[in-house]
Amino acid sequence: MTAMASHRLQEAVYTALSEDTNLQAYVSGVYDEAPLNASYPYVAMGDTTVRPTDLKDRGGANINFDITVWSNDPSQMQVKELLEKVDSALDNAELPLIGYDLITLRLQNAGVVRQWNEEGSLYRGRLTYGALVYALES
DSSP states (O other): OHHHHHHHHHHHHHHHHHTOHHHHTTOSOEESSOOTTOOSSEEEEEEEEEEEOOOSSSOEEEEEEEEEEEEOOSSTHHHHHHHHHHHHHHTTOOOOBTTEEEEEEEEEEEEEEEEEETTEEEEEEEEEEEEEEEEOOO
């Protein structure tokens, strides 16, 4: 149950970000896993952890997941601005989850780190969200 809940949440988050015109105006794409030749900046789904949180009458899950933003801009500002756009797209969003009720979706933390590759420096932004979902009552 918990794996499917995580899958349904990722589908809803991916759709919300892919259809957000404010975000799409600034990124080359939103990816589950970015292709090797993806143009910067872009958004990608990150790590996910799931913990069962069942009720007496239905299954539930606490899901923590990351969304990453990648930029090769020489400043951190582009990543920070894109983190804000991602958070705006998800803040108080009514995300439809097939077979589940989304009880809460909250930003838990965010950060930006500089990384290096063969072309120079990159900035990676990370937003970590926590969600509580329960299976729909049958």
